[in-house]
Amino acid sequence: MNAMQTVDEPTLDTLEARARQRTGAFGEHALIVCDSLVRIYQSEGVEVQALQGLDLLVEDGELVAIVGASGSGKSTLLSVLSGLDVPTAGKVRVGPWDLMAMSSAQRVAYRRSMVGFVWQQTARNVVPYLNATENVAFPLALAGVRRKERDRRAAELLEVLGVGYCADRRPGQMSGGEQQRVAIAVALANSPQVLFADEPTGELDSATSHDVLEGLRTVNRELGTTVVVVTHDPGVSEHVQRTVAIRDGRTSSEVVRRTHTRDDGTEHVVAEELAVLDRAGRVQLPREYREALNLVGRVRLALEESHVSLWPDRPVPTRDPDRPTGRHSATPTGAVPVVPPPAAARPDQEADR
Ligand SMILES: Nc1ncnc2c1ncn2[C@@H]1O[C@H](COP(=O)(O)OP(=O)(O)OP(=O)(O)O)[C@@H](O)[C@H]1O
Ligand SMILES: [Mg+2]
Numbered sequence: 001m002n003a004m005q006t007v008d009e010p011t012l013d014t015l016e017a018r019a020r021q022r023t024g025a026f027g028e029h030a031l032i033v034c035d036s037l038v039r040i041y042q043s044e045g046v047e048v049q050a051l052q053g054l055d056l057l058v059e060d061g062e063l064v065a066i067v068g069a070s071g072s073g074k075s076t077l078l079s080v081l082s083g084l085d086v087p088t089a090g091k092v093r094v095g096p097w098d099l100m101a102m103s104s105a106q107r108v109a110y111r112r113s114m115v116g117f118v119w120q121q122t123a124r125n126v127v128p129y130l131n132a133t134e135n136v137a138f139p140l141a142l143a144g145v146r147r148k149e150r151d152r153r154a155a156e157l158l159e160v161l162g163v164g165y166c167a168d169r170r171p172g173q174m175s176g177g178e179q180q181r182v183a184i185a186v187a188l189a190n191s192p193q194v195l196f197a198d199e200p201t202g203e204l205d206s207a208t209s210h211d212v213l214e215g216l217r218t219v220n221r222e223l224g225t226t227v228v229v230v231t232h233d234p235g236v237s238e239h240v241q242r243t244v245a246i247r248d249g250r251t252s253s254e255v256v257r258r259t260h261t262r263d264d265g266t267e268h269v270v271a272e273e274l275a276v277l278d279r280a281g282r283v284q285l286p287r288e289y290r291e292a293l294n295l296v297g298r299v300r301l302a303l304e305e306s307h308v309s310l311w312p313d314r315p316v317p318t319r320d321p322d323r324p325t326g327r328h329s330a331t332p333t334g335a336v337p338v339v340p341p342p343a344a345a346r347p348d349q350e351a352d353r
Contacts, residue, residue, distance in 0.1 A: 032081065033056075034091075035279070037055075038089040050073045052073075053278070061226055063241060066229070128171050128172060161185050180201070196229075198230045257271045
């Protein structure tokens with residue numbers, strides 16, 4: 001220790017230890033990181049904000065469903081993640097790939113090696129004049145894989161997806177659900193770490209959708225592929241651990257499924273919907289909540305021991321007819337009694353959207 005140093009001064013060792021303890025960058029350990037993602041489209045002079053500061057983390061090995069109203073930004077997000085589109089602002093990383101800073105050659109390499117895709121239109125996923133085996137073998141041939149290995153891999157993937165019996169059939173000889181499961185096998189041919197699927201069940205009835213979603217689940221479980229699937233299927237949260245809802249270009253809530261063990265040892269699954277608090281501290285209040293309490297504009301927030309409460313900013317009705325009514329804040333004169341919140345805060349206006 002330096003003779004000049006007083007006892008209270010931190011040593012290099014303590015500073016280093018402190019630096020190690022400091023929490024890392026947002027989503028440092030996640031496989032997929034979207035940090036304040038913005039995508040603005042200009043069309044005919046009109047600006048459309050498809051993604052408005054979207055945050056999303058996906059861990060390696062997860063199976064995540066993305067749901068949301070039409071136009072909420074789901075396909076835009078998947079286009080960005082699959083390397084087809086570049087966001088206007090924000091950060092996006094998939095594994096070691098920084099999708100904001102890739103050259104076009106890197107983009108091609110990323111799309112060939114890191115990720116696979118399945119689209120809603122079956123015709124976009126499979127080649128009509130090739131049979132299922134040839135469809136799966138096709139990307140492998142492009143990658144220079146030998147014939148024998150290609151056929152082995154194709155047979156294995158078709159089997160995992162439960163469509164081994166379609167090996168010699170062309171797409172026209174299969175049902176929509178079978179074609180989509182073959183499409184998943186095609187997308188997995190080059191063993192990507194992540195699979196993106198944009199409404200793979202969009203053209204299917206509910207029974208067939210079920211098979212396709214189960215196919216994705218099998219792929220996730222048996223091959224360890226991380227899967228992000230966009231779907232309109234209301235039953236999707238039955239199939240996945242985590243369902244992320246997007247509203248107005250942002251992640252707004254998540255349904256998380258947890259398995260609980262009862263006292264008698266039997267297991268049951270509980271699905272819980274949670275709101276998402278973004279990194280700027282914003283949370284979207286469901287429309288029903290806002291309407292029920294007529295929450296608009298300013299609201300009051302109060303920090304309680306274990307939670308935060310939120311009240312409308314308006315006087316509480318009183319029984320005393322002499323008391324003034326109208327729009328007031330709590331004042332030291334006590335003109336309007338204000339129930340509970342000890343501290344009034346002005347949350348970001350975004351919370352009221
Ligand atoms: N190329 C584009 N040019 C201009 N606006 C676009 C473009 N692509 C998407 N948008 C707009 O961006 C918003 C988000 O579109 P996106 O396709 O991501 O929605 P989505 O959630 O996938 O909807 P759906 O469920 O209907 O597929 C919409 O308002 C859409 O009109
Ligand atoms: Mg879409």
